[in-house]
Amino acid sequence: AQTVTQSQPEMSVQEAETVTLSCTYDTSENNYYLFWYKQPPSRQMILVIRQEAYKQQNATENRFSVNFQKAAKSFSLKISDSQLGDTAMYFCAFNGDTGKLIFGQGTTLQVKP
């Protein structure tokens, strides 16, 4: 069974600084997708970024980028130029050949002014 692990329950960063959230996963599949979702205090689940496992190039979306290490089964999220609006809980998620999304436990990120 696939598992997703986020080992950092809480993190904080100063506004305008860079922060990296860690995620590791376990699977025997070769084709899969990885996602980072953001959940602000409003509780909405917002897609931040996605990565296809067959792509070697790391995905980027404006200030958000990932470091995808397939052999190490690692999928970290880097947030550059952190903004107060980035304060939220962040979830790493795995989607394999079943279509089911497996979530990590989440990392609460606090951006400090």
Place this chain on the structure above:
Amino acid sequence: NAGVTQTPKFRILKIGQSMTLQCTQDMNHNYMYWYRQDPGMGLKLIYYSVGAGITDKGEVPNGYNVSRSTTEDFPLRLELAAPSQTSVYFCASSYFGQGALYSNQPQHFGDGTRLSIL
């Protein structure tokens, strides 16, 4: 463009009562899901459906039932509410295809239902 719509947004139940959480999507997605999120925790899959008439258990199905009579609707039923079912419930949908249609379409989430059982 409504996306995924959940009703109600809040509900308080007494122990032993039953209720149905409604979920509908207008994106013609084949897959639909129900999750629960306990305070400070991640999302756990309760049930999911790969298409009309087909449902399957997720990680935490006990105490819940689902049905999928149409592509659009995927209601979640609690038959005998228990305090342990106090949580925030999310419905989600996505397009998922195998082989040549293998898709990286992400799941679209509803805004959640906060359920308290006292």
